[in-house]
Amino acid sequence: xxxxxxxxxxxxxxxxxxxxxxxxxxxxxxxxxxxxxxxxxxxxxxxxxxxxxxxxxxxxxxxxxxxxxxxxxxxxxxxxxxxxxxxxxxxxxxxxxxxxxxx
Numbered sequence: 001x002x003x004x005x006x007x008x009x010x011x012x013x014x015x016x017x018x019x020x021x022x023x024x025x026x027x028x029x030x031x032x033x034x035x036x037x038x039x040x041x042x043x044x045x046x047x048x049x050x051x052x053x054x055x056x057x058x059x060x061x062x063x064x065x066x067x068x069x070x071x072x073x074x075x076x077x078x079x080x081x082x083x084x085x086x087x088x089x090x091x092x093x094x095x096x097x098x099x100x101x102x103x
Contacts (some may be wrong), residue, residue, distance in 0.1 A: 002057075004053050004056060004057040004074060005054060005057035005058070007050075007051075007053060008049075008051070008052075008053030008054035008055075008056075008057055009050070009054060010047070010050070011046045011047075011049050011050030011053070012047060012050030012051055012054060013050075014043075014046050014050070015043045015044065015045075015046030015047035015048075015049075015050055016043070016047070017043075018039055018040065018042060018046060019041025019044075019047075021036060021039055021040070023039045023042060024041060025038065025039060025042065026056055028096055029092060029096065032095070032096075032099065034092070034095060038088070038092050041067045041088045042085070042088065044084070045081050045084050045085040045088065046081075047077055048080055048081035048084060049081035049082075051083045052077035052078075053074065053077065056073055056074060056077060060073065066071070
């Protein structure tokens with residue numbers, strides 16, 4: 001459980017830093033008027049992943065459930081972040097492609 005706690009803390013801190021505009025993003029998304037919005041939306045995905053993992057790492061040991069159920073719980077709380085991240089990536093990939101086609 002310590003690994004989930006440490007990863008959750010890392011992703012939460014990285015998400016908070018991203019909300020202030022400091023985050024590593026692919027170069028294809030840099031230099032556009034919407035880049036700051038993209039960075040902040042990506043930061044939200046990290047927070048959506050990190051905060052629940054920190055909470056789970058603190059709650060699950062007290063529940064004393066099996067490793068299988070713990071794994072399922074970890075995956076279930078990660079799904080919203082993964083779906084949201086995929087949605088954001090598709091949206092901004094379309095914007096990149098539109099700019100490439102115009103130019």
